Amino acid sequence: MPTEHHPADADQAVPELGLDMIEGQPVTGSLGRILPEATLARLTQYLRALNAMQARGDEQTSSGVLAAEAGVNPAILRKDLSLLGSYGTRGVGYVVMELTEHISKAMGLLRQWRVAIIGAGNLGRALSGYGGFRSRGFEIVALLDSAPEVVGTVVGDLQVQDIADMDEILASAEVNIAVLSVPGGAAQDLCNKLVERGVRSILSFAPVVLQVPTGVNLRKVDLATELQILAYHAQNLDT
Numbered sequence: 143m144p145t146e147h148h149p150a151d152a153d154q155a156v157p158e159l160g161l162d163m164i165e166g167q168p169v170t171g172s173l174g175r176i177l178p179e180a181t182l183a184r185l186t187q188y189l190r191a192l193n194a195m196q197a198r199g200d201e202q203t204s205s206g207v208l209a210a211e212a213g214v215n216p217a218i219l220r221k222d223l224s225l226l227g228s229y230g231t232r233g234v235g236y237v238v239m240e241l242t243e244h245i246s247k248a249m250g251l252l253r254q255w256r257v258a259i260i261g262a263g264n265l266g267r268a269l270s271g272y273g274g275f276r277s278r279g280f281e282i283v284a285l286l287d288s289a290p291e292v293v294g295t296v297v298g299d300l301q302v303q304d305i306a307d308m309d310e311i312l313a314s315a316e317v318n319i320a321v322l323s324v325p326g327g328a329a330q331d332l333c334n335k336l337v338e339r340g341v342r343s344i345l346s347f348a349p350v351v352l353q354v355p356t357g358v359n360l361r362k363v364d365l366a367t368e369l370q371i372l373a374y375h376a377q378n379l380d381t
């Protein structure tokens with residue numbers, strides 16, 4: 143079992159953690175390496191578990207407890223945290239607040255991200271009405287649509303704006319992340335326009351493959367794919 147050091151000790155042992163999050167660029171670890179996608183996904187699980195610990199007043203935790211609450215193997219957790227230059231202390235473990243801040247900093251979550259949702263249909267309206275983004279550092283600052291009957295309607299504290307005014311809206315609202323919740327046929331054109339206007343982080347729900355140039359981060363959410371994978375596993379359980 144690897145020795146664990148307190149994060150405060152780690153700061154002394156590793157004076158320059160080298161954590162950096164450049165807008166639109168992948169997160170890099172203590173050695174300046176890009177963190178693996180799987181590690182990034184697990185870091186969000188650690189944060190969720192740490193937030194739950196904070197909510198119930200736990201001040202310290204161990205890699206074993208954190209791993210169990212995050213649903214991850216403890217050895218993998220220690221390896222992930224070592225990529226951030228973060229170490230606990232054997233017998234003491236991690237200070238919950240410090241580790242939360244450490245992971246949040248590495249992931250670029252100590253700043254507020256300004257999100258525009260393009261497409262104010264069923265999905266766009268549901269997303270913009272969800273209160274859980276703001277507390278995690280993502281503020282929905284604009285909701286845009288092209289349909290005349292949708293533009294001007296109100297969702298929560300946002301009024302749907304006309305996509306024709308996208309340029310001014312992106313600039314004035316200082317948008318740095320865009321969410322595409324439009325039909326597949328409209329997605330690539332909108333994606334191109336967003337990139338042309340300097341948006342370098344795009345999350346798409348559209349059921350199409352989108353092309354973006356180097357330097358733009360595109361992520362896709364596809365519940366249908368997840369369901370199909372579940373169906374495959376369910377079928378194997380039945381046989």
Ligand SMILES: NC(=O)c1ccc[n+]([C@@H]2O[C@H](COP(=O)([O-])OP(=O)(O)OC[C@H]3O[C@@H](n4cnc5c(N)ncnc54)[C@H](O)[C@@H]3O)[C@@H](O)[C@H]2O)c1
Binds near residue numbers: 292348364366
């Ligand atoms: N990835 C997933 O898991 C998932 C789940 C549900 C829906 N979807 C996809 O998300 C998208 C939205 O689904 P929905 O149910 O909200 O559809 P919807 O028809 O209710 O809403 C789409 C909205 O996009 C607007 N729109 C169309 N073209 C536009 C353009 N060029 N500019 C701006 N707005 C435009 C429409 O006016 C409409 O309000 C669809 O592509 C759907 O397939 C994905």
